[in-house]
Amino acid sequence: MDLNFTEEQKAFRAEVRGFLQEKLPQRLSDKVRLGQRLTKEDYEEWHAILNEKGWLAGNWPKEHGGAGWNAVERHIFEEETTAASAPRIVPFGLAMLGPVLQKFGSKEQQQYWLPRILDGSDWWCQGYSEPGAGSDLASVKTTAERDGDHYVVNGQKTWTTLGQYANMIFCLVRTSKEGKPQEGISFLLIDMDDPGITVRPIVLIDGEPEVNEVFFDNVRVPASNLVGEENKGWTYAKYLLTHERTNIAGVGFANAGLANLKRIAKLEQSGGRPLIEDPLFAAQIAEVEIALMAMATTNLRVVSAAAAGQAPGAESSMLKVKGTVIRQEINALTKVAVGPYAMPFVSETLEAGTNEGPVGPDYAMAATPHYLNNRKLSIYGGSNEVQKTIIAKAILEL
Amino acid sequence: MNFQLTEERQMLQDGLRRYLGDAVTPEALKAAESTGFSPEVWAGLSEMGVAGALFTEEQGGFGGLGFDLMTVFEELGRAGAPDPMLEVLLAGGIIAALGSESQQALVEQAVEGGVQLAFAHNEPSSRYDIDRIETRAERSGEGWSLTGRKSVVVNGAQADHVVVSVRTSGAPGEREGISLFLMPKGTDGVEIRDYPLSQGGHAAEMVFDGATLPADALLGEDGAAYDAIETAQARATAALCADALGAMETARALTGDYLKTRKQFGQPIGKFQALQHRAADMLIEIEQARSAVINLCGHLEADRDTREIHVSATKHLVGKVARLVAEEAIQMHGGIGMTEEYELGRFARRLSMLDQRFGDATWHLGRFVRLRAA
Numbered sequence: 001m002d003l004n005f006t007e008e009q010k011a012f013r014a015e016v017r018g019f020l021q022e023k024l025p026q027r028l029s030d031k032v033r034l035g036q037r038l039t040k041e042d043y044e045e046w047h048a049i050l051n052e053k054g055w056l057a058g059n060w061p062k063e064h065g066g067a068g069w070n071a072v073e074r075h076i077f078e079e080e081t082t083a084a085s086a087p088r089i090v091p092f093g094l095a096m097l098g099p100v101l102q103k104f105g106s107k108e109q110q111q112y113w114l115p116r117i118l119d120g121s122d123w124w125c126q127g128y129s130e131p132g133a134g135s136d137l138a139s140v141k142t143t144a145e146r147d148g149d150h151y152v153v154n155g156q157k158t159w160t161t162l163g164q165y166a167n168m169i170f171c172l173v174r175t176s177k178e179g180k181p182q183e184g185i186s187f188l189l190i191d192m193d194d195p196g197i198t199v200r201p202i203v204l205i206d207g208e209p210e211v212n213e214v215f216f217d218n219v220r221v222p223a224s225n226l227v228g229e230e231n232k233g234w235t236y237a238k239y240l241l242t243h244e245r246t247n248i249a250g251v252g253f254a255n256a257g258l259a260n261l262k263r264i265a266k267l268e269q270s271g272g273r274p275l276i277e278d279p280l281f282a283a284q285i286a287e288v289e290i291a292l293m294a295m296a297t298t299n300l301r302v303v304s305a306a307a308a309g310q311a312p313g314a315e316s317s318m319l320k321v322k323g324t325v326i327r328q329e330i331n332a333l334t335k336v337a338v339g340p341y342a343m344p345f346v347s348e349t350l351e352a353g354t355n356e357g358p359v360g361p362d363y364a365m366a367a368t369p370h371y372l373n374n375r376k377l378s379i380y381g382g383s384n385e386v387q388k389t390i391i392a393k394a395i396l397e398l
Numbered sequence: 399m400n401f402q403l404t405e406e407r408q409m410l411q412d413g414l415r416r417y418l419g420d421a422v423t424p425e426a427l428k429a430a431e432s433t434g435f436s437p438e439v440w441a442g443l444s445e446m447g448v449a450g451a452l453f454t455e456e457q458g459g460f461g462g463l464g465f466d467l468m469t470v471f472e473e474l475g476r477a478g479a480p481d482p483m484l485e486v487l488l489a490g491g492i493i494a495a496l497g498s499e500s501q502q503a504l505v506e507q508a509v510e511g512g513v514q515l516a517f518a519h520n521e522p523s524s525r526y527d528i529d530r531i532e533t534r535a536e537r538s539g540e541g542w543s544l545t546g547r548k549s550v551v552v553n554g555a556q557a558d559h560v561v562v563s564v565r566t567s568g569a570p571g572e573r574e575g576i577s578l579f580l581m582p583k584g585t586d587g588v589e590i591r592d593y594p595l596s597q598g599g600h601a602a603e604m605v606f607d608g609a610t611l612p613a614d615a616l617l618g619e620d621g622a623a624y625d626a627i628e629t630a631q632a633r634a635t636a637a638l639c640a641d642a643l644g645a646m647e648t649a650r651a652l653t654g655d656y657l658k659t660r661k662q663f664g665q666p667i668g669k670f671q672a673l674q675h676r677a678a679d680m681l682i683e684i685e686q687a688r689s690a691v692i693n694l695c696g697h698l699e700a701d702r703d704t705r706e707i708h709v710s711a712t713k714h715l716v717g718k719v720a721r722l723v724a725e726e727a728i729q730m731h732g733g734i735g736m737t738e739e740y741e742l743g744r745f746a747r748r749l750s751m752l753d754q755r756f757g758d759a760t761w762h763l764g765r766f767v768r769l770r771a772a
Contacts, residue, residue: 001407290763293711301692314681
């Protein structure tokens with residue numbers, strides 16, 4: 001047992017930190033720090049900076065243009081980028097589709113699509129959930145019927161994050177109604193500009209149209225856009241979900257959120273003293289900090305096992321549950337910490353560069369939107385209840 | 399970064415798990431009732447040289463680091479072993495840190511195994527504060543005379559030697575002025591009331607009414623014992639948390655087996671999602687506790703402030719989780735979980751008393767806040 005990073009890992013951390021100091025535009029880190037909205041161009045700018053360094057796809061092997069980092073190196077990168085308030089890397093192409101194409105895609109698909117993810121030619125979104133298929137993902141109903149060299153797709157996807165920016169969507173579609181629901185699903189790549197596709201934004205309780213509904217009406221998709229084999233899509237989908245879950249503990253986000261909470265609690269006054277000196281509030285911060293200290297070590301245990309080649313099992317489900325609950329608690333305490341200035345709902349103040357200044361202190365304006373928006377954490381990526389069922393089944397073998 | 403046990407610790411863990419799995423029988427537990435420990439298990443642990451893992455090579459042992467403690471005490475907890483090993487760590491650690499050459503002989507005896515030790519520190523009004531010592535020692539002729547009362551001294555009546563903390567100057571609540579004495583069994587002027595503990599083991603109330611000790615019974619410098627006590631208690635806290643972790647693993651295993659085999663409404667009760675989610679919550683929290691114990695054991699050799707922040711963080715978290723595991727394991731079992739006969743009971747009792755030693759979850763939460771603010 002050794003909780004210290006190796007000299008090589010420390011050197012890597014220093015390299016990442018130096019790179020961020022030099023290359024992360026202040027304009028972007030200011031926005032992230034204040035919780036302001038990032039535009040499509042903001043994300044693309046940051047992606048391009050990372051891609052130039054060869055660091056955009058940390059999880060991809062070098063042969064596909066990735067950085068080829070192991071789990072520990074990816075963890076260090078995530079810690080440093082979140083601590084520096086860098087924009088997050090949009091995961092759909094890089095963290096989700098990329099690994100699926102590398103594992104199950106044809107040579108042609110890899111050669112065509114992977115470079116386009118790296119250089120930003122394509123913005124991908126995820127076509128998994130449907131109105132009738134949330135946690136029960138295998139019950140997807142969107143159909144794809146073969147017609148010559150094409151599939152004809154009909155149906156609806158929903159909760160499509162940042163679908164408004166995307167030109168491509170990877171979808172789970174039903175190609176067979178035979179057998180178990182899992183057996184008739186295929187994995188299809190669809191151009192969002194194809195005739196018959198309609199995107200309708202869904203405004204969430206934080207006032208943001210972060211997610212969308214995507215409708216398919218006789219959309220013709222080239223059969224060459226099928227990934228792997230027909231009716232084997234469930235296997236690929238599950239593979240993708242394991243990748244989605246490995247980083248889902250969100251230790252970096254939690255650390256950044258906790259630091260922000262403490263900063264706010266020092267600036268806010270209660271009873272004529274800094275809020276952080278209120279013993280009851282300080283105890284609530286301490287409780288979540290202690291939980292985070294332990295969770296971060298659980299995460300390192302899983303990361304370290306993954307770097308040694310072990311596949312994550314029920315641990316990633318445990319991390320998903322614990323990590324999301326901790327982040328939600330930090331969001332809730334932050335909302336409490338800012339006090340009455342959590343109430344103003346002036347959406348424009350979250351746009352950088354507008355004339356609309358914050359109503360109260362600048363650190364207060366994102367507290368409520370973040371609190372509301374992050375209710376999603378325990379719902380998406382397999383709800384926490386689904387994760388608990390997975391954990392119990394793995395242990396009880398029932 | 400590495401979360402694997404070294405080969406030596408792996409061997410120690412395997413050996414201990416095998417031995418204790420065989421040795422901690424209902425008969426051994428029964429035998430432990432009258433004195434608090436099983437003579438047979440204690441002799442077996444001595445034979446294996448387990449206490450050597452609690453001390454460094456310099457002190458005559460072969461371990462002494464945080465992860466050595468974790469390895470040993472997790473196994474003792476897993477088996478629910480009736481033994482006073484924690485007192486050897488606590489009192490032996492103080493003697494090793496402060497003892498004169500002749501006093502160090504006790505550490506050698508502890509490493510060789512068999513010697514019984516105790517640390518008489520807490521007092522009726524000290525609760526969990528290390529510095530709230532009222533028992534006084536005053537110079538009397540060549541030696542010292544002790545007056546005061548020590549409460550819930552684990553293994554106090556059984557110990558061949560008791561390390562006693564006293565105030566030789568200053569007032570309760572001050573760090574300066576605390577001194578330590580090494581008191582052999584049978585010292586005159588000491589009234590001892592021995593009694594069993596809920597978690598197993600025995601403790602004693604010790605009343606000193608002019609108990610006299612020779613000058614060479616002083617352990618370390620007069621009035622300067624606080625740091626050594628805090629350090630020893632940090633290490634004992636880590637060990638106690640590792641013990642609780644082991645006990646939680648057993649409670650988890652018993653509960654898992656029960657959910658698989660107990661049938662109601664025509665199926666194993668583990669098929670019911672209400673119970674599956676309770677079981678999953680318990681597992682998630684046990685992993686948190688494991689990480690917290692790793693964090694503390696990995697920082698026992700760090701600077702004082704870092705170490706103590708981890709002491710309070712870990713004792714808080716493990717205290718909370720121990721309560722959850724004890725209560726949830728009983729709940730998922732139903733009535734059988736509350737019976738003296740079924741094995742879960744003694745583990746639930748062991749876990750439920752974790753809070754009562756070295757500070758409870760709330761007390762350590764407050765301490766964590768103060769340490770962080772300092």
